[in-house]
Amino acid sequence: MAEAITVNGAVGAEDKIMTLETGVLANLANGAVVVKIGNTTVLVTATSNKNVRPGTDFFPLTVDFEERSYAAGKIPGSFFRREGRASETAILACRLTDRPLRPLFPEGFRNDVHIVATVLGADQENPYDVPAINAASAALCISDIPFQGPLGCVRIAYDQDGEWIPHPTYEEGEQATFEMVVAGRLLEDGDVAVMMVEAGGTENSWKYFEAGAPKVDEKVLAEGLDFSKG
Structure with a gap:
């Protein structure tokens, strides 16, 4: 089992702390980091295929944000109580995460890489997108995926x-x-x-x-x- 490591530091106001933690959740991923700011908590995982898919002539980086109703203490309102499709906020967060990360992978790297950010807690005060980008960078840095970060x-x-x-x-x-x-x-x-x-x-x-x-x-x-x- 991976060793649990936690780092934190003040961001902005002295009473606002961002915490990054690894080694507790999703240990089978190449890299996994939980970020917390206020009571907003996001789990970000980074995984990659060991081999390149035949015919791949581009870098297949995929970023997904999984918003969960339970993060805000709610139950989905659909008949089957299932989560709906990604919101506009989640889609924009995916694009916001992809843009700075993509140039930091080695030129010619063609392995599939999948970044998944799951919102575990949403305090309705602190946005989750920017903390998740920092956690995605950290997850890639501690993984065996080639990444020129942080x-x-x-x-x-x-x-x-x-x-x-x-x-x-x-x-x-x-x-x-x-x-x-x-x-x-x-x-x-x-x-x-x-x-x-x-x-x-x-x-x-x-x-x-x-x-x-x-x-x-x-x-x-x-x-x-x-x-x-x-």
Whole structure:
């Protein structure tokens, strides 16, 4: 049985801790990590075929997010009490995870790789997608799958006072004017190579701008990128 290892550290506010744990669940996977932030908990597994499927001329990386009703303390409302199809949030989380991870596999690698993120707990306060990306990177790093990581990911929100908030809650995101998800890899010289940037205004941004919130321009975006690297 794999040795249980737990690491944690503060993210953003001093009272917000992200915890990564391995060696407890899914020990038959090539790599498995449980990530927790607040009471949001996600199990991420990484598995790979030992051999390449005949005729494969591309890298077959698959990312799936499994949202479970029990994670929020609910029972599926269908007649058979079964889970439904993936939500739009889960599909977008799959794409968000795939984009920064894919370039970090060796060129010419053609083995099937499957990343599965299962939401075990959802506290309705902390988003699960960004923590899951960090857990996926960790799962790949501890596995025997060739991966040129590790990779780090953070979501930052620009609030109405002109300050960037790391790993915002859903409420903090709704009160912000702009959000950015940045993923990167630490280089030997200490700099961070940005692998992905996903950014956009929030639904209420124009209302906040009309009320006097600071506008988001290229300077603010550059400051956000530098802030995310810290």
